[in-house]
Amino acid sequence: MNRLWTLAVREWRAHVHAPGTWVLLGLAWFWLAAMYCWQVLPASGHGDIQYMLWQGALHIANLQILFIPLLTMRTIAEERRSGTLEMLLTAPVRDHEIVLAKFLGAFGVAALMWMLLPFLMLLAVMSGGDPDWGPVASATLALAGTAGVLTALGVLASALTHNQLLAGFLGLILSFAFMYLPRLVPSDWQTLQEVLSSGDLLQQVEESARGIVDLTNVAFQISMTLLFLFFATRSLESRKWL
Template sequence: MLNSTPIFKKEIGSYFLSPIAYVVITMFLILSGYFFYSSVAYYSLISMQAMQNPYMVSGLNLTEGLISPFFANIGIIAMLIIPMLTMRLFAEEKKSGTVELLFTYPLRDMDILMGKFFAASVVYLVPIAVTAVYIIFIRTLTELPIGPILAGYLGLLLMGEAFIALGIFISSTTENQIIAAIITFGLLLLLWVIGWAANFTGPVFGKILNELSLVRHFDNFSKGVIDIKDVVFYLLFTFYCLFLTCRVIESKRWRG
């Protein structure tokens, strides 16, 4: 059985005792708020124009015009913010030497890893949950289908966990937090845009690159489509990164 609670509580504590969690959450909300405001403003501008031009009305759709870009934007913010959340998880412990005691406590590597993973997830999910306020705000003004919204949030949850897992993995390989953050961000960005190369790398390789792309799998969610293929992609990505992290921790030990 997993014994992650003490580590989870400790990590939550250090996120919220230090300014990290507040800074991350505040920046997240400022950015998502601004993006949301822009999409709403743009959408209302289009609506105004549509009132003069009846042909445009048929193409006007709240899910496609507002909700989908909203989730896509939050996805980008998550890519920017999550490396800052995960960079400290193992790198800080290694740098300050607290790993020594941590690894001599009666805990398995898995307990430590999952405690840290869940703590980072909680800090990530707090601002995500707060963005629901925007949706509620729109719903007081107009009819909004709830299905696509739930799909979008599911997508954010799955994608966020995958990002966090990658971030933890990178953090476990270095003792420098800045290096951990930069490599995580670089890899996320690369996996985000990897599909771009698909157009000119041939049909087989192109398809592989497309499927590797983090954003391609998220597109469906933000359009309100839950495809089992995308769910499996994010889950596998998460598990694989966590598995690698476990291996890294283990190898650090026998290598001394």
């Protein structure tokens, strides 16, 4: 556990000490706050906080599709390209610990983005509003879950190739497909639509932003995260025999 923690903190520091991470965060914060300020607030009727929370959560969830693959593209691919991966693999750590540490490091940075939502609600309190903290908590939990799935998917994409750009592109495609596929299926294909809609992450965020915590959704997010991390570990292992 100690080893994992050390590796995770090292990964997180590596992200924080990269100027690119801050540029990405700055752009994401700016985009989200600008959308919130000029699109969500004017459309909130007489200032319905619930609507603001709901829309804010959806904007963050959508931006995560772009933000997280760009954040995770370098996690393993960079190590592979620079040749440090072999060194890491020969160190006394297990493959799954490496993958988990990479995941936790990136997830810690992604958290800086989705924590913007409770921060915006704090600003609402400062402005005399009285948000219902239950939906704020459930929306934050859902955004964390979505970020977990997308980060794991990004780490997997990064583990599949040594090219950062390719990893980023692959992560983007996979994230986009994972988030939007349930909504792109034609309504005629009812069975497929029903199956996919049970894993519709955007819908899960929408539900949570209303104040509902559904343990089946939480289980879906956690199991998908673990599955993608498992795939990433297998992919890392495959280097031993390729």
